[in-house]
Amino acid sequence: MSSRSLNKVQLIGNLTRDPELRYTPTGAAVCTIGLATNRSWTTEAGEKKEETEFHRVVAWNKLAELCSQLLIKGRKIYVEGRLRTNQWQGQDGTQHYTTEVVIEDMIILDSKRPVGEVLPTPETVVETKKPASPAGGEEAPVVEAPVESSPAKVDEQVNPDDIPF
Template sequence: MSTRSLNRVTLIGNLTRDPELKYTPQGTAICTFGLATNREWTDSSGQKQEGVEFHRIVAWGKLGELCSQLLVKGQKAFVEGRLQTRQWKTQDGSDRQVTEVVIEEMIALNTPKSSSGGYEPNYMPVVEPSKTEQVSPAEEVFSADAKGSSKDVNDEIPF
Protein backbone atom coordinates (compact mmCIF):
# COMPACT_ATOMS: atom_id res chain seq x y z
CA MET A 1 0.00 0.00 0.00
CA SER A 2 1.44 3.37 -0.98
CA THR A 3 1.21 6.41 1.22
CA ARG A 4 -0.38 9.63 0.04
CA SER A 5 1.74 12.61 -0.86
CA LEU A 6 1.03 16.20 -1.82
CA ASN A 7 2.66 18.41 -4.44
CA ARG A 8 1.01 21.82 -4.03
CA VAL A 9 2.52 25.29 -4.40
CA THR A 10 0.79 28.58 -3.56
CA LEU A 11 2.59 31.86 -4.30
CA ILE A 12 1.80 35.56 -4.21
CA GLY A 13 4.44 37.72 -5.82
CA ASN A 14 5.37 40.19 -8.54
CA LEU A 15 6.02 39.29 -12.16
CA THR A 16 9.69 39.73 -13.04
CA ARG A 17 9.02 39.82 -16.78
CA ASP A 18 6.12 39.95 -19.21
CA PRO A 19 4.55 36.55 -19.90
CA GLU A 20 5.84 34.77 -23.00
CA LEU A 21 3.22 32.82 -24.96
CA LYS A 22 4.16 30.01 -27.35
CA TYR A 23 2.28 27.11 -28.91
CA THR A 24 3.23 23.46 -29.21
CA PRO A 25 3.14 21.84 -32.69
CA GLN A 26 -0.27 20.44 -31.69
CA GLY A 27 -1.57 23.98 -31.04
CA THR A 28 -1.57 23.91 -27.22
CA ALA A 29 -0.73 27.25 -25.61
CA ILE A 30 2.15 27.40 -23.12
CA CYS A 31 2.90 30.59 -21.22
CA THR A 32 5.97 31.18 -19.06
CA PHE A 33 6.82 34.05 -16.75
CA GLY A 34 8.88 34.79 -13.68
CA LEU A 35 7.47 35.52 -10.23
CA ALA A 36 9.45 36.99 -7.32
CA THR A 37 8.48 36.43 -3.69
CA ASN A 38 9.98 38.31 -0.76
CA ARG A 39 10.61 37.25 2.80
CA GLU A 40 11.80 39.04 5.89
CA TRP A 41 13.32 37.63 9.06
CA THR A 42 15.40 38.68 12.02
CA ASP A 43 18.82 37.05 12.29
CA SER A 44 20.48 35.89 15.52
CA SER A 45 22.01 39.35 16.08
CA GLY A 46 18.58 41.02 15.89
CA GLN A 47 19.17 42.55 12.45
CA LYS A 48 16.27 42.56 10.00
CA GLN A 49 17.12 40.58 6.85
CA GLU A 50 15.36 40.37 3.50
CA GLY A 51 15.51 37.76 0.80
CA VAL A 52 13.98 37.24 -2.62
CA GLU A 53 13.14 33.96 -4.35
CA PHE A 54 12.62 33.80 -8.10
CA HIS A 55 10.20 31.21 -9.48
CA ARG A 56 9.68 30.01 -13.04
CA ILE A 57 5.93 29.75 -13.72
CA VAL A 58 4.32 27.70 -16.52
CA ALA A 59 0.66 27.81 -17.55
CA TRP A 60 -0.82 25.52 -20.21
CA GLY A 61 -3.86 25.84 -22.49
CA LYS A 62 -6.52 28.47 -21.96
CA LEU A 63 -4.99 29.51 -18.63
CA GLY A 64 -1.72 30.22 -20.45
CA GLU A 65 -3.52 32.40 -22.98
CA LEU A 66 -5.28 34.28 -20.17
CA CYS A 67 -2.00 34.84 -18.32
CA SER A 68 -0.44 36.33 -21.46
CA GLN A 69 -3.43 38.66 -21.89
CA LEU A 70 -3.93 39.75 -18.27
CA LEU A 71 -0.47 39.88 -16.68
CA VAL A 72 2.45 42.28 -17.15
CA LYS A 73 5.87 42.76 -15.59
CA GLY A 74 5.65 44.26 -12.10
CA GLN A 75 2.09 43.13 -11.49
CA LYS A 76 1.20 41.23 -8.32
CA ALA A 77 -0.41 37.82 -8.87
CA PHE A 78 -1.59 34.78 -6.96
CA VAL A 79 -0.74 31.42 -8.53
CA GLU A 80 -1.35 27.88 -7.39
CA GLY A 81 -0.13 24.65 -8.89
CA ARG A 82 2.51 21.94 -8.53
CA LEU A 83 6.29 21.66 -8.71
CA GLN A 84 7.72 19.89 -11.73
CA THR A 85 11.37 19.22 -12.52
CA ARG A 86 12.48 18.68 -16.12
CA GLN A 87 15.84 17.21 -17.13
CA TRP A 88 17.55 17.19 -20.52
CA LYS A 89 20.91 17.04 -22.25
CA THR A 90 22.26 20.02 -24.14
CA GLN A 91 23.81 19.74 -27.60
CA ASP A 92 27.27 19.63 -26.02
CA GLY A 93 26.20 16.68 -23.83
CA SER A 94 25.92 18.41 -20.46
CA ASP A 95 22.99 17.65 -18.19
CA ARG A 96 20.49 20.40 -17.39
CA GLN A 97 17.54 20.56 -15.07
CA VAL A 98 14.93 23.16 -14.16
CA THR A 99 12.24 23.18 -11.50
CA GLU A 100 9.04 25.01 -12.43
CA VAL A 101 5.66 25.73 -10.89
CA VAL A 102 3.01 24.41 -13.30
CA ILE A 103 -0.04 26.45 -12.36
CA GLU A 104 -3.70 25.50 -12.40
CA GLU A 105 -5.04 28.73 -10.85
CA MET A 106 -4.13 32.40 -11.31
CA ILE A 107 -5.59 35.62 -9.91
CA ALA A 108 -4.31 39.04 -11.00
CA LEU A 109 -4.14 40.97 -7.72
CA ASN A 110 -3.65 44.49 -9.01
CA THR A 111 -4.07 46.31 -12.27
CA PRO A 112 -1.26 46.60 -14.79
CA LYS A 113 0.65 49.86 -14.96
CA SER A 114 -0.17 52.23 -17.78
CA SER A 115 2.50 53.69 -20.03
CA SER A 116 2.43 56.86 -17.88
CA GLY A 117 3.63 54.85 -14.88
CA GLY A 118 0.35 54.82 -12.94
CA TYR A 119 -2.16 52.03 -12.71
CA GLU A 120 -4.99 51.77 -15.22
CA PRO A 121 -8.12 53.09 -13.45
CA ASN A 122 -10.70 51.14 -15.45
CA TYR A 123 -8.86 47.84 -15.83
CA MET A 124 -11.07 44.88 -15.00
CA PRO A 125 -9.74 41.46 -16.01
CA VAL A 126 -12.26 39.05 -17.43
CA VAL A 127 -11.49 35.50 -16.42
CA GLU A 128 -13.14 32.82 -18.50
CA PRO A 129 -13.40 29.18 -17.44
CA SER A 130 -10.77 27.00 -19.08
CA LYS A 131 -11.72 24.53 -21.81
CA THR A 132 -10.25 21.74 -19.75
CA GLU A 133 -12.56 22.49 -16.84
CA GLN A 134 -14.84 19.51 -16.35
CA VAL A 135 -18.47 20.05 -15.39
CA SER A 136 -20.03 17.40 -13.21
CA PRO A 137 -23.55 16.13 -14.00
CA ALA A 138 -24.76 17.80 -10.77
CA GLU A 139 -23.39 21.16 -11.96
CA GLU A 140 -25.10 20.69 -15.33
CA VAL A 141 -28.43 20.07 -13.60
CA PHE A 142 -27.92 23.10 -11.34
CA SER A 143 -26.98 25.23 -14.33
CA ALA A 144 -30.04 24.07 -16.27
CA ASP A 145 -32.28 24.85 -13.27
CA ALA A 146 -30.75 28.31 -12.93
CA LYS A 147 -31.52 29.04 -16.60
CA GLY A 148 -35.19 28.09 -16.22
CA SER A 149 -37.81 30.51 -17.46
CA SER A 150 -39.50 33.03 -15.17
CA LYS A 151 -42.86 31.25 -15.52
CA ASP A 152 -41.34 28.31 -13.59
CA VAL A 153 -40.63 30.53 -10.57
CA ASN A 154 -43.13 30.51 -7.72
CA ASP A 155 -43.37 34.12 -6.55
CA GLU A 156 -45.44 33.31 -3.48
CA ILE A 157 -43.53 33.57 -0.22
CA PRO A 158 -44.38 30.63 2.09
CA PHE A 159 -44.61 32.71 5.28
Protein backbone atom coordinates (compact mmCIF):
# COMPACT_ATOMS: atom_id res chain seq x y z
CA MET A 1 0.00 0.00 0.00
CA SER A 2 1.35 3.40 -1.00
CA SER A 3 1.34 6.41 1.29
CA ARG A 4 1.12 8.81 -1.65
CA SER A 5 -1.92 10.93 -2.36
CA LEU A 6 -2.83 13.72 -4.73
CA ASN A 7 -5.04 16.77 -4.32
CA LYS A 8 -4.94 18.65 -7.62
CA VAL A 9 -7.66 20.55 -9.45
CA GLN A 10 -7.55 22.02 -12.96
CA LEU A 11 -10.51 24.06 -14.21
CA ILE A 12 -11.28 26.15 -17.27
CA GLY A 13 -14.35 28.33 -16.96
CA ASN A 14 -15.87 31.79 -16.84
CA LEU A 15 -16.05 34.12 -13.87
CA THR A 16 -19.61 34.41 -12.55
CA ARG A 17 -18.92 37.68 -10.73
CA ASP A 18 -16.16 40.21 -10.20
CA PRO A 19 -13.45 39.04 -7.77
CA GLU A 20 -13.79 40.02 -4.12
CA LEU A 21 -10.51 41.06 -2.44
CA ARG A 22 -10.24 41.07 1.36
CA TYR A 23 -7.38 41.05 3.84
CA THR A 24 -6.97 38.90 6.93
CA PRO A 25 -6.24 40.66 10.24
CA THR A 26 -2.56 39.79 9.71
CA GLY A 27 -2.56 41.50 6.29
CA ALA A 28 -2.67 38.49 3.94
CA ALA A 29 -4.66 39.19 0.76
CA VAL A 30 -7.54 36.79 -0.01
CA CYS A 31 -9.45 36.95 -3.30
CA THR A 32 -12.68 34.97 -3.79
CA ILE A 33 -13.82 34.15 -7.31
CA GLY A 34 -16.93 32.43 -8.65
CA LEU A 35 -16.14 30.15 -11.61
CA ALA A 36 -18.63 28.32 -13.84
CA THR A 37 -17.66 25.23 -15.85
CA ASN A 38 -19.82 23.46 -18.42
CA ARG A 39 -20.12 19.82 -19.41
CA SER A 40 -21.86 18.83 -22.64
CA TRP A 41 -22.93 15.39 -23.80
CA THR A 42 -25.35 13.65 -26.12
CA THR A 43 -27.89 11.18 -24.74
CA GLU A 44 -28.51 7.77 -26.31
CA ALA A 45 -31.59 9.34 -27.91
CA GLY A 46 -29.37 11.94 -29.64
CA GLU A 47 -30.48 14.81 -27.42
CA LYS A 48 -27.78 17.35 -26.57
CA LYS A 49 -27.50 18.11 -22.85
CA GLU A 50 -25.43 20.62 -20.92
CA GLU A 51 -24.72 20.90 -17.22
CA THR A 52 -23.09 23.83 -15.41
CA GLU A 53 -21.10 23.53 -12.19
CA PHE A 54 -20.31 26.53 -10.01
CA HIS A 55 -17.04 26.57 -8.07
CA ARG A 56 -15.82 28.74 -5.22
CA VAL A 57 -12.20 29.64 -5.98
CA VAL A 58 -9.80 31.34 -3.55
CA ALA A 59 -6.40 32.93 -4.20
CA TRP A 60 -3.99 34.09 -1.50
CA ASN A 61 -1.34 36.80 -1.17
CA LYS A 62 0.22 38.20 -4.39
CA LEU A 63 -1.90 35.96 -6.64
CA ALA A 64 -5.01 37.27 -4.85
CA GLU A 65 -4.02 40.85 -5.60
CA LEU A 66 -3.32 40.02 -9.25
CA CYS A 67 -6.68 38.27 -9.62
CA SER A 68 -8.51 41.29 -8.20
CA GLN A 69 -6.69 43.60 -10.64
CA LEU A 70 -6.89 41.52 -13.83
CA LEU A 71 -10.15 39.57 -13.64
CA ILE A 72 -13.74 40.65 -14.30
CA LYS A 73 -17.07 38.88 -14.57
CA GLY A 74 -17.32 36.82 -17.76
CA ARG A 75 -13.58 36.41 -18.29
CA LYS A 76 -12.40 32.89 -19.26
CA ILE A 77 -9.55 31.57 -17.11
CA TYR A 78 -7.60 28.42 -16.34
CA VAL A 79 -6.90 27.74 -12.67
CA GLU A 80 -4.81 25.06 -11.03
CA GLY A 81 -4.80 24.32 -7.34
CA ARG A 82 -6.17 22.02 -4.67
CA LEU A 83 -9.48 21.28 -2.97
CA ARG A 84 -10.00 22.40 0.61
CA THR A 85 -13.07 21.82 2.75
CA ASN A 86 -13.76 24.26 5.57
CA GLN A 87 -15.89 23.19 8.52
CA TRP A 88 -17.42 25.27 11.30
CA GLN A 89 -20.23 25.14 13.80
CA GLY A 90 -23.05 27.66 13.41
CA GLN A 91 -24.55 29.61 16.30
CA ASP A 92 -27.45 27.14 16.30
CA GLY A 93 -25.00 24.25 16.78
CA THR A 94 -25.27 22.80 13.27
CA GLN A 95 -22.14 21.81 11.37
CA HIS A 96 -21.48 23.73 8.15
CA TYR A 97 -19.12 22.79 5.33
CA THR A 98 -17.87 24.59 2.26
CA THR A 99 -15.52 23.22 -0.36
CA GLU A 100 -13.33 25.55 -2.38
CA VAL A 101 -10.47 25.42 -4.85
CA VAL A 102 -7.35 27.13 -3.47
CA ILE A 103 -5.48 28.20 -6.59
CA GLU A 104 -1.74 28.20 -7.02
CA ASP A 105 -1.67 29.21 -10.69
CA MET A 106 -4.02 31.15 -12.97
CA ILE A 107 -3.94 31.92 -16.71
CA ILE A 108 -6.29 34.35 -18.45
CA LEU A 109 -7.49 32.59 -21.61
CA ASP A 110 -9.50 35.26 -23.40
CA SER A 111 -8.22 38.49 -24.86
CA LYS A 112 -11.27 40.56 -23.98
CA ARG A 113 -10.33 43.75 -22.23
CA PRO A 114 -12.87 46.34 -21.19
CA VAL A 115 -12.32 49.90 -22.35
CA GLY A 116 -9.79 51.57 -20.07
CA GLU A 117 -8.19 48.36 -18.77
CA VAL A 118 -4.44 48.73 -18.63
CA LEU A 119 -2.22 45.86 -19.71
CA PRO A 120 0.19 44.73 -16.98
CA THR A 121 3.74 46.00 -17.33
CA PRO A 122 6.71 43.65 -16.87
CA GLU A 123 7.09 45.03 -13.34
CA THR A 124 3.56 43.88 -12.41
CA VAL A 125 3.73 40.39 -13.91
CA VAL A 126 4.57 37.91 -11.17
CA GLU A 127 5.20 34.17 -11.31
CA THR A 128 2.20 32.59 -9.60
CA LYS A 129 3.69 29.20 -8.72
CA LYS A 130 4.34 28.96 -5.01
CA PRO A 131 7.34 27.19 -3.50
CA ALA A 132 6.63 24.12 -1.41
CA SER A 133 5.40 25.10 2.03
CA PRO A 134 7.60 24.55 5.06
CA ALA A 135 6.47 21.75 7.34
CA GLY A 136 3.84 22.93 9.76
CA GLY A 137 3.29 26.38 8.19
CA GLU A 138 -0.28 27.57 7.86
CA GLU A 139 -2.36 29.85 5.65
CA ALA A 140 -4.38 32.53 7.32
CA PRO A 141 -8.05 31.47 7.48
CA VAL A 142 -10.68 32.93 5.18
CA VAL A 143 -12.31 35.78 7.08
CA GLU A 144 -15.89 35.07 6.00
CA ALA A 145 -16.12 31.51 7.39
CA PRO A 146 -14.52 30.03 10.51
CA VAL A 147 -11.91 27.41 9.73
CA GLU A 148 -10.87 24.68 12.13
CA SER A 149 -7.57 24.02 10.37
CA SER A 150 -6.01 25.15 7.12
CA PRO A 151 -3.15 23.56 5.24
CA ALA A 152 -0.13 25.75 4.81
CA LYS A 153 1.45 27.90 2.14
CA VAL A 154 2.71 30.99 4.00
CA ASP A 155 5.38 31.37 6.65
CA GLU A 156 3.42 33.38 9.21
CA GLN A 157 1.37 31.76 11.95
CA VAL A 158 -2.19 32.91 12.64
CA ASN A 159 -3.15 33.86 16.15
CA PRO A 160 -6.75 32.68 16.81
CA ASP A 161 -7.34 35.87 18.81
CA ASP A 162 -6.84 37.87 15.57
CA ILE A 163 -9.82 36.18 13.89
CA PRO A 164 -12.92 38.42 14.19
CA PHE A 165 -15.51 35.65 14.84
